[in-house]
Amino acid sequence: MKATADTLARIGWAWALWMSARLPGQLEGKAAWEWLRDGGPVDDVLVLVRQDVASWAAA
Incomplete structure (x- = not known):
């Protein structure tokens, strides 16, 4: 799969939101x-990143 600028932008925003979220x-x-x-x-x-990535991949 070839990453487009749009795909990379969405990944960047998702990462920024994840890093900013408080995790109960x-x-x-x-x-x-x-x-x-x-x-x-x-x-x-x-550890938390790997857990979330695995759950996203399973969705």
């Missing part, structure tokens, strides 16, 4: 970008 019960109630800014482990965010 996760990352001490912080958005991913806040967690990372405050020195939280990257691996904690990667």
Whole structure:
């Protein structure tokens, strides 16, 4: 599959929204970008990213 500029733009917006969303019960109630800014482990965010990507792929 060839990525178009439109597809890449949609992916970018989805990523930005995901990074800004507070995830109930996760990352001490912080958005991913806040967690990372405050020195939280990257691996904690990667676990959540992988879970969400897997659920999106299954949909």
